Amino acid sequence: MPRVLNTKGFEMNSSCRVLSLHAWNIDIELAVNTLIIDSRKVQTGDCFVAINGHALDGRRFITNALKSGATAVLKEADSQAEHGHIDYIDSTPIISFFGLNQALSALADNFYQSPSQQLKLIGVTGTNGKSTITQIIANWVTLLAGKAGVMGTIGNGLFAQLTQAENTTGSGLDVQAEIARQVQQGAELCAMEVSSHGLIQGRVSALDFDVALFTNLTRDHLDYHGDMETYADAKKILFQGAVKHRVLNVDDAYGKMWAQQWPDAIQFSVQQNLSTHTGAYLYCDDLSFDTGGFSCELKTSWGEGKLQCGLIGEFNASNVVAACASLLALGYDFDALLQVAPKLTAVCGRMELFKQAGQAACVVDYAHTPDALEKALQALRVHCEGKLWCIYGCGGDRDTGKRPLMAQVAEQFSDFAVITDDNPRTEPASTIVTDMLAGLAKPDAVQVIHDRRQAIHWAMSQSAADDIILVAGKGHEDYQIIGVHKHHYSDRETIIEMLDNQQ
Ligand SMILES: CC(=O)N[C@H]1[C@@H](OP(=O)(O)OP(=O)(O)OC[C@H]2O[C@@H](n3ccc(=O)[nH]c3=O)[C@H](O)[C@@H]2O)O[C@H](CO)[C@@H](O)[C@@H]1O[C@H](C)C(=O)N[C@@H](C)C(=O)N[C@H](CCC(=O)O)C(=O)O
Ligand SMILES: Nc1ncnc2c1ncn2[C@@H]1O[C@H](COP(=O)(O)OP(=O)(O)OP(=O)(O)O)[C@@H](O)[C@H]1O
Ligand SMILES: N[C@H](CCC[C@H](N)C(=O)O)C(=O)O
Ligand SMILES: [Mg+2]
Numbered sequence: 001m002p003r004v005l006n007t008k009g010f011e012m013n014s015s016c017r018v019l020s021l022h023a024w025n026i027d028i029e030l031a032v033n034t035l036i037i038d039s040r041k042v043q044t045g046d047c048f049v050a051i052n053g054h055a056l057d058g059r060r061f062i063t064n065a066l067k068s069g070a071t072a073v074l075k076e077a078d079s080q081a082e083h084g085h086i087d088y089i090d091s092t093p094i095i096s097f098f099g100l101n102q103a104l105s106a107l108a109d110n111f112y113q114s115p116s117q118q119l120k121l122i123g124v125t126g127t128n129g130k131s132t133i134t135q136i137i138a139n140w141v142t143l144l145a146g147k148a149g150v151m152g153t154i155g156n157g158l159f160a161q162l163t164q165a166e167n168t169t170g171s172g173l174d175v176q177a178e179i180a181r182q183v184q185q186g187a188e189l190c191a192m193e194v195s196s197h198g199l200i201q202g203r204v205s206a207l208d209f210d211v212a213l214f215t216n217l218t219r220d221h222l223d224y225h226g227d228m229e230t231y232a233d234a235k236k237i238l239f240q241g242a243v244k245h246r247v248l249n250v251d252d253a254y255g256k257m258w259a260q261q262w263p264d265a266i267q268f269s270v271q272q273n274l275s276t277h278t279g280a281y282l283y284c285d286d287l288s289f290d291t292g293g294f295s296c297e298l299k300t301s302w303g304e305g306k307l308q309c310g311l312i313g314e315f316n317a318s319n320v321v322a323a324c325a326s327l328l329a330l331g332y333d334f335d336a337l338l339q340v341a342p343k344l345t346a347v348c349g350r351m352e353l354f355k356q357a358g359q360a361a362c363v364v365d366y367a368h369t370p371d372a373l374e375k376a377l378q379a380l381r382v383h384c385e386g387k388l389w390c391i392y393g394c395g396g397d398r399d400t401g402k403r404p405l406m407a408q409v410a411e412q413f414s415d416f417a418v419i420t421d422d423n424p425r426t427e428p429a430s431t432i433v434t435d436m437l438a439g440l441a442k443p444d445a446v447q448v449i450h451d452r453r454q455a456i457h458w459a460m461s462q463s464a465a466d467d468i469i470l471v472a473g474k475g476h477e478d479y480q481i482i483g484v485h486k487h488h489y490s491d492r493e494t495i496i497e498m499l500d501n502q503q
Pocket of ligand 3: 168423477
């Protein structure tokens with residue numbers, strides 16, 4: 001008989017679940033409310049999971065977790081010999097677990113009874129487009145009267161009912177808990193962003209993906225991964241598991257390469273780039289753009305038809321086709337998808353247009369990589385009759401190499417550029433700007449206004465009615481991180497307020 005540990009008079013209630021450790025050769029079952037990785041979030045009846053992280057050793061916080069009412073603790077063991085050893089602090093079991101950090105996803109899979117098998121799970125990875133595609137997928141399912149959830153940078157939850165989250169891809173515990181929540185709320189599908197950090201750190205290792213989708217790979221996060229090949233290898237992990245459908249963007253060099261390795265993958269392209277393969281396909285014919293969005297003749301292995309959609313930019317055509325590919329793979333009806341496509345809405349902070357008569361149009365976008373910034377500026381150039389402005393910055397404590405490259409892009413593809421702050425974090429804002437200026441051919445031609453509000457105000461006051469001002473980098477974010485503190489700040493709110501005041 002396994003030992004069921006729920007000590008300290010903790011009463012099992014309806015929200016209580018059982019964590020079985022048999023699969024890890026520990027003959028114990030723990031009855032607890034939930035599994036929590038952060039001592040600051042522990043409540044009575046929780047099991048605190050103390051891992052040794054990148055910056056801190058979570059085992060330092062066991063005492064805090066106990067004070068907050070933890071009724072069990074799983075603690076990273078330093079050696080295999082300690083695995084399964086149990087200490088008690090005031091009768092609370094402290095169980096040593098070797099390889100705990102790598103086992104989080106599987107432990108939570110066991111605890112929540114494999115929630116990813118109880119709905120259709122789509123994992124989206126790549127440098128740009130993850131948030132947009134996951135939101136489009138959930139939007140599309142909702143338009144077809146279904147219920148779908150998302151997980152990602154903008155938040156987690158059922159479509160249009162998001163709760164903010166700290167990471168794009170949450171911890172191995174949090175991801176499973178969120179999928180379980182969505183299953184309970186009746187979601188038939190969840191579209192989740194899978195970041196390269198999430199893949200390397202095993203945050204999704206025990207999930208059962210129905211679809212794995214690749215968008216593109218360009219420079220980002222080299223502070224963490226070191227070089228592009230290591231970054232690509234991290235993304236590739238999503239496709240190496242036992243996933244049912246692989247969906248690859250063959251307009252991207254890596255997507256094309258991976259399509260050789262997985263000839264049965266579904267390929268999609270907006271440029272008719274398909275390579276010989278045995279799998280299904282989607283591509284766009286007669287793709288055209290106007291201020292109302294894009295339209296094309298969508299040719300696929302499921303049929304052909306007119307795809308029309310209000311999202312701006314070629315990359316959004318690619319994102320919509322990617323979303324369509326995933327839904328077709330899961331059996332959604334082709335004609336039904338095309339019929340409701342014109343009703344898909346812009347994603348919060350992604351190419352979002354704010355316009356008032358007599359004023360330059362402002363577009364808030366989350367472009368924070370050289371490639372995204374170039375694509376966003378190119379997309380807007382087509383619609384711009386006057387001058388194109390670019391207000392942008394680069395994050396602190398993140399890939400420094402992308403700073404001069406983003407500056408080069410802004411110089412090349414806009415008429416007027418304003419460099420401003422974007423989450424300097426613990427770096428001096430002036431250092432970030434110096435790194436950016438190093439990429440410019442004419443550094444004197446650029447305005448530097450650190451305060452984002454003032455930068456937007458200045459551009460608005462200098463621009464003409466037929467100009468477009470791209471405000472890039474923060475998108476949906478409603479904060480500016482200075483030092484370790486988050487201050488409330490939103491480009492969207494700032495622009496709405498400034499436009500209102502000019503009426
Ligand atoms: C460098 C990195 O990736 N860190 C991630 C990692 O944290 P870690 O395990 O190394 O944590 P740590 O800070 O060393 O702390 C160790 C342990 O002590 C615990 N702790 C800490 C303090 C305390 O008072 N009590 C306590 O219990 C922590 O909860 C943690 O479990 O695992 C955590 C849980 O999964 C993540 O939240 C955390 O993301 C940090 C916040 C982060 O900034 N990550 C970025 C780089 C990131 O992951 N970004 C990607 C992609 C972004 C994108 O392109 O969209 C993402 O998916 O978000
Ligand atoms: N398919 C795409 N190709 C290139 N750029 C894109 C694409 N889709 C969106 N973008 C650009 O990248 C920005 C970020 O898009 P999105 O938030 O969808 O990406 P993400 O992959 O979720 O990014 P993050 O890694 O920060 O979560 C957009 O605001 C837009 O400028
Ligand atoms: N989630 C990504 C994008 C952040 C975008 C930008 N606002 C910044 O802070 O650099 C990251 O953490 O690298
Ligand atoms: Mg995202």
